[in-house]
Structures are given as C-alpha cells and as structure tokens.
Amino acid sequence: MSGIIAFFRASPPKAxxxxxxHRFRRVRWQTFIAMTLAYVTFYVCRLSFTVAKSAxxxxxxxxxxxxxIGSTLFFSYxxxxxVNGFIADHANVVRYMSLGLLLSAGMNLMMGMTTNALLLAIFWGINGWAQSMGVGPCAVSLARWYGVKERGxxxxxxxxxxxxxxxVTYMVIAAVIAGFGWQMGYLSTAALGAAGVVLLVLFMHDSPQSSGFPSINVIRDEPQEEVEARGSVFKTSCWRCATRRCGPSPSPPPLCTSTATPSTHGGSSFWSRIKLIPPWRRPGLSASTLSPASPGPSSPACSPTAFSRATAA
Incomplete structure (x- = not known):
C-alpha cells in the first residue's frame, strides 16, 4: 500500500x-496542450452512453x-x-489523471460488451468515479504552472x-455508431481515451519543480506570503464566509439559482438524443412516450427472440 501511495505522490523537486x-515556456505549453487534449477525451468517455442510448x-x-444507468455516473462523479479533488492537491497529477482516463476508457470498453442493465449501471458508475479523477488534476496543474495574473x-x-x-462525441462517435454499430462506438471511445493517456504520459509534467524549475510564485515574483494572503478566504469558515462576506451582497440569490443550470443542461443533453430522433429511425419506440410501441409491418417488436438475435449478432 505504501508503494502505491509513493507512486502517486507529487514528484519531488529536481535540481x-x-x-x-525558453525551456520553461516549452515545457509548460507541452503540459497545457497535453492536459487540454486529454480532457477532451475525458469528455468523450463521459458522453458516449448518451449517443448509444437509442441503439x-x-x-x-x-x-x-x-x-x-445514466444516474450512476452523476452520483459517483x-x-x-x-474525494479526488483533495487527493489531487497532493498527487502526481500526470499519473493520477492518466489512471482516471485509463479506467474511464476501460469502462467504455466494457460497456460495449454487454446489454445487461445491471452490468451497464455498474460499469457506468465506475466510469463516473474515473471521470472525477480528471478535473481535479487539471485545476492543480493550472495552479502549479501559472501565476495568479495569468491563471484565469x-x-x-x-x-x-x-x-x-x-x-467530437455528437459528431464523430455518433457517426461511428450510425455506420458500424453501438459496440464500435464504445470501442472508438475507448481508443480515444487510450490516446489521451499516451499524450499525458509523454508530454505532461507534474510541476515546475519536478522539471528543474523554481516554483511558479518565484518565477512570477509572487512571494508565498502574498499568495497565501490572497487565498486566505479558503481558510475562513463556511458560516463566516456566508454571513460576513456573502450575506450583505445581493449576489448569493442569483448564484444559488444558477445551480439549476447543470440540471437543465444535463437533463436536456441526456435525453435529447432519443426525443429528437424521428420515430421511424427508432424501431419499436414511440416518440411521444419513450415506451415500446405496437409492432407494425416495418417495426419489429423488441421481443425476447428479437433481443437474443440482436445480441448474438
């Protein structure tokens, strides 16, 4: 266990x-581009289920x-x-983010191998946990490599x-599913995730110190005391922050209301894939009720026999 912790611990400073x-800027750009492109693949691995639902x-x-099945990802995420946001503060962000993306790609691969609802829920829930290992390391990496005035x-x-x-998900992965089937859609997603892992391992760096540079506050002439003073709000209790800092301001009500935005965005993106596809493109599904429709001459019922034939194919 101690060996695993040591492996994921933040890299020590390098003399x-x-x-x-010039070298600092080059290494920092490598880190930033690799991290950004890898997070693109994180998102593809998160949304693949959305475009595979109709199939x-x-x-x-x-x-x-x-x-x-879809809700398991949101709860675990x-x-x-x-949890992973706290761990990322003390971790080697390259290794930790790579592990999360590799696990997410693996779960997408497993999603393409079964149609059992229980197994799909388990795999997708694990994927949600893996997805949470992406945003924390990215935030930590930005803080390690960029000063206060350039971080935003x-x-x-x-x-x-x-x-x-x-x-990429709604155009590329959806096109793959339409042309080659939903299993190939998950396989393509897993391949993109694996490519993201390669980018992280080859080009991302843990911190300036681990690459032989001073810390960013030294490079940007931001003394540690000043940085800590600017960040002192995080050391203030939640109650004091709410009553003294936020209470007199008119901002909290709109800010609290804005928390409904992710629910609206998530719900619409999660279900629009099915609701917006014409019913003649969805055999056995009613557009208005999202329930199995009566079988017609051109719409074979999703009977157990038809289901077994489809899975066997």
Whole structure:
C-alpha cells in the first residue's frame, strides 16, 4: 500500500541549472496542450452512453433503465470530485489523471460488451468515479504552472475542452455508431481515451519543480506570503464566509439559482438524443412516450427472440 501511495505522490523537486525561460515556456505549453487534449477525451468517455442510448433501446433496455444507468455516473462523479479533488492537491497529477482516463476508457470498453442493465449501471458508475479523477488534476496543474495574473486566461482556454469533447462525441462517435454499430462506438471511445493517456504520459509534467524549475510564485515574483494572503478566504469558515462576506451582497440569490443550470443542461443533453430522433429511425419506440410501441409491418417488436438475435449478432 505504501508503494502505491509513493507512486502517486507529487514528484519531488529536481535540481536544475540556471533558469531557462525558453525551456520553461516549452515545457509548460507541452503540459497545457497535453492536459487540454486529454480532457477532451475525458469528455468523450463521459458522453458516449448518451449517443448509444437509442441503439440500446432498440435492444430492449427500457427508458427507466437508461435513466438509472445514466444516474450512476452523476452520483459517483459528484462524490468522486470531493474525494479526488483533495487527493489531487497532493498527487502526481500526470499519473493520477492518466489512471482516471485509463479506467474511464476501460469502462467504455466494457460497456460495449454487454446489454445487461445491471452490468451497464455498474460499469457506468465506475466510469463516473474515473471521470472525477480528471478535473481535479487539471485545476492543480493550472495552479502549479501559472501565476495568479495569468491563471484565469489559461483556465478559460482549457475549459473549451468541454465543448470540443461534446462536439467530437455528437459528431464523430455518433457517426461511428450510425455506420458500424453501438459496440464500435464504445470501442472508438475507448481508443480515444487510450490516446489521451499516451499524450499525458509523454508530454505532461507534474510541476515546475519536478522539471528543474523554481516554483511558479518565484518565477512570477509572487512571494508565498502574498499568495497565501490572497487565498486566505479558503481558510475562513463556511458560516463566516456566508454571513460576513456573502450575506450583505445581493449576489448569493442569483448564484444559488444558477445551480439549476447543470440540471437543465444535463437533463436536456441526456435525453435529447432519443426525443429528437424521428420515430421511424427508432424501431419499436414511440416518440411521444419513450415506451415500446405496437409492432407494425416495418417495426419489429423488441421481443425476447428479437433481443437474443440482436445480441448474438
């Protein structure tokens, strides 16, 4: 156990020669680009189930089961962010993020090998935990490599990985599923995740100190005392922060209301894939009720016999 902890612990400082600004910028860009592209693949591994749902419905999985399977990711992701965010502060972010992406890719591979709702829920829940191992290391890496005055800019650039990941999923993975089947969609997703792991291992660096540079607050002339003073709000109790810092301000009500945004976004993106596909493209499914429709001459019922034939194929 101690060996595993030591493996994932943040890399120790490495003695280096005189500070080389050109080399520092090159290593930092390598880290940033690798981290951003890898997080794109994280998002693809998170959304693959969304574009595979319509095919799974045709194989006999009910909308209720789809909702239960999908919810396992959100619950495990929420809990995992609390745990893995804390761990990331003390971890080698390259190894920790790589482990999460590798696990996520593996769960996508397993998702393509079964149509059992219980197994799908287990695999997707594990994927949610693996997904929570991505955002924490990215935030820590940004803090390690960028000073206070430039961190927001690069965070904004990095955050586009979410949208790029969605675009890749809804365009590329959906096209693969339409052309080659839902199993190939999961396989393609797993392959992208594996490629992201390779990027992290080859090009991402844990911290400036582990690469032979001083810490970022020294490079950017931000003394540690000043950094700690700016971050002292995190040492304030939640109650004091709520009553003294946020209480007199009119901002909290709109901020609290804005927490509904993820629910709206998640719900619409999770179900729109089925609701917006024309019913004639979804054999055995009614567009208005998301329940199995009466079999017609051109819509074979999802009977157990048809289900077994589909899974055997």
């Amino acid at each position: 280096g020669a005189a500070f080389d600004e 799974l419905v045709e194989l006999g999985i009910t909308p209720t089961e789809l909702g239960m 929420a809990i995992g962010k609390l 800019t690069f965070y904004g650039i990095w955050s586009t990985a979410h949208n790029i990941g969605e675009a």
